[in-house]
Amino acid sequence: METLAFIPSPSSGEIVIGPIPLRGYAFCIIVGVFVAVWLGGKRWVARGGQPGTVADIAVWAVPFGLVGGRLYHVVTDYQLYFGEGRDWADAFKIWEGGLGIWGAIALGAVGAWIGCRRRGIPLPAYADAIAPGIALAQAVGRWGNWFNQELYGRPTDLPWAVRIDNGVDTGTFHPTFLYESLWCVGVALLVIWADRRFRLGHGRAFALYVAAYTVGRFWIEYLRIDEAHEIWGLRLNNWTSIAVFLAAVAYIVLSARLRPGREDVVEPVSEKSDGAGAGAGGAGDAEDTVGGETAKGSAEGEGKAAEDRPDGPERAESAGGTSASTAG
Numbered sequence: 001m002e003t004l005a006f007i008p009s010p011s012s013g014e015i016v017i018g019p020i021p022l023r024g025y026a027f028c029i030i031v032g033v034f035v036a037v038w039l040g041g042k043r044w045v046a047r048g049g050q051p052g053t054v055a056d057i058a059v060w061a062v063p064f065g066l067v068g069g070r071l072y073h074v075v076t077d078y079q080l081y082f083g084e085g086r087d088w089a090d091a092f093k094i095w096e097g098g099l100g101i102w103g104a105i106a107l108g109a110v111g112a113w114i115g116c117r118r119r120g121i122p123l124p125a126y127a128d129a130i131a132p133g134i135a136l137a138q139a140v141g142r143w144g145n146w147f148n149q150e151l152y153g154r155p156t157d158l159p160w161a162v163r164i165d166n167g168v169d170t171g172t173f174h175p176t177f178l179y180e181s182l183w184c185v186g187v188a189l190l191v192i193w194a195d196r197r198f199r200l201g202h203g204r205a206f207a208l209y210v211a212a213y214t215v216g217r218f219w220i221e222y223l224r225i226d227e228a229h230e231i232w233g234l235r236l237n238n239w240t241s242i243a244v245f246l247a248a249v250a251y252i253v254l255s256a257r258l259r260p261g262r263e264d265v266v267e268p269v270s271e272k273s274d275g276a277g278a279g280a281g282g283a284g285d286a287e288d289t290v291g292g293e294t295a296k297g298s299a300e301g302e303g304k305a306a307e308d309r310p311d312g313p314e315r316a317e318s319a320g321g322t323s324a325s326t327a328g
Contacts (some may be wrong), residue, residue, distance in 0.1 A: 058112035
């Protein structure tokens with residue numbers, strides 16, 4: 001049956017920005033990172049954190065995540081780089097596509113942990129803040145697969161099929177990149193709603209993102225036809241989705257029992273602020289001390305002067321009583 005409508009694939013995998021050609025895949029990843037940091041920053045400040053903290057920690061998390069994502073892809077699809085007739089140097093060509101979300105999240109969490117530890121911030125609170133942003137980053141990043149004409153699904157004649165002509169396959173196929181992109185947008189909205197409704201804390205918002213994403217990834221992965229390792233009739237990423245989903249749900253249940261509620265403080269006050277407060281307090285103490293000594297010296301001086309007067313102690317007592325009465 002002839003397809004009446006379809007999504008065309010780009011004629012080139014590059015986006016030209018002025019004189020600079022940029023791979024479409026890389027461009028989507030970069031835009032996704034900016035979206036994640038922007039939304040994560042707004043949520044972090046709303047939770048009581050400091051502006052700029054999310055971006056500072058992202059300096060650690062993003063490089064770790066990129067390395068982790070690439071490592072997962074290369075290890076699980078090693079035949080693409082180390083098989084017969086393959087060039088192992090292609091494993092480093094990240095701009096041509098190939099990032100595994102599982103490895104990106106796992107190693108990215110290590111980078112985030114390092115950044116959080118340096119600032120004295122609890123990692124679960126940071127993860128809760130950036131969870132919806134990560135989902136949106138994935139939604140944007142999946143369009144990189146469209147630029148590369150890769151990771152599509154089974155042949156279909158649906159009106160939203162994607163047209164593929166990459167030298168390997170020709171025809172219209174399920175646009176799994178689009179399915180996952182829309183699913184990730186829904187996951188982001190779900191996490192934002194649930195976080196506001198139930199005041200999720202201690203990493204539970206992040207765990208909800210993970211659980212919801214794996215549900216969508218399972219059925220989307222089932223549609224894909226690209227080469228993948230299979231175990232008992234299911235693709236490797238299907239089994240990974242099942243395992244990660246169960247782990248995320250278990251974390252939500254146990255965390256809610258052991259640490260209910262939400263963190264009261266997500267970011268400690270900086271030492272600079274503490275020092276300023278201490279300095280102000282010290283100045284006040286010094287002022288009180290100086291003022292007290294001055295008053296004491298003044299009172300002693302008045303008493304001494306009264307004793308030395310010709311009219312004697314009686315005059316001094318009268319003067320002291322008048323002063324006390326006035327002060328009261």
